[in-house]
Amino acid sequence: MKFLHLLKTDLYRTVANANFWAAALLFGVLCFTAEGCVDTGRSITVLELALSYPAEQISSRFLLSDYHLFLAGIGPYNLMFAPILAALPSIPGFCLERRNGYLRLLLPRCGVTRRCLSLWLSALLSGGLAVTVGYGLYGLCCWVLFPGLTAETAQWITVPVWSGILAQLAGAFFFGMVAALLPVLLAGVSKNACFILCTAFALFYTYCNLLDSLSNRLFDCGELEKSFQVMMFYPTSVFQCFSGHQPWRLALWIGGAAVVLGLLRLSMARRFDKGA
Secondary structure, rough: OOOHHHHHHHHHHHHHHHHHHHHHHHHHHHHHOOOEEEEEEEEEEEHHHHHOHHHHHHHOOOHOOOHHHHHHOHHHHHHHHHHHHHHHOHHHHHHHHHHHHHHHHHHHHHHHHHHHHEEEEHHHHHHHHHHHHHHHHHHHHHHOOOOOOOOOHHHHHOOOOHHHHHHHHHHHHHHHHHHHHHHHHOOOOOOOOHHHHHHHHHHHHHHHHHHHHHHHHHHHOOOHHHHHHHHHHHHOOHHHHHHOOOHHHHHHHOOOOOOOOHHHHHHOOOOOOOOO
């Protein structure tokens, strides 16, 4: 079986799946839990701004414009649940493929390497697409619910609006791919989709907390440069890369994705059932 045909089939199964649209919708909903502004020392979410703030208080403030709230849409809950939502379109289907024995029929036709490569690439692409679609839906809601930039508020931006939007959507796509890496790796050692998603969630959460703690400790010790270097490995740093801040850091994540592919191939090839 040709690799491109196998990849096309995997992508169709993930994007046409109800899980894909559920993941995209949930990611968009979680964007409304991000911090929209701070008022009298209290954090105000985007949802609170949309439901309770008077229009006259929003219309003349750049921080409450549709463009700025769109850029601020990635909140802590998006980061926390990203591994589950990014893997939801692909991983449950692959686990079902292994449990019902279909993979045993597929492997003789395509081989372990092609199957691993197709799973890896389709999972990353579908994860990136799910996050991008969800973020795009959130952006449309911001455009409807909040006022646009005026001539006065537009002076605060340094790049064209269309460029900022495209850069943010590109960052969302890459962020979804990064979030799907752990579930894809775990798919090589387990057939249980619930175990994979929950374990990826726990490991991702622990990883982010460790980076936070290490960065804050270095910052408190006055080692600002090292503190910022640690945050280069934070998953949401990909948004800054697409905004023009040290884009070479993307190479680190691409290298990590290649390592995940190698470990997935190794784990499935060393199994007696070849991953089936």
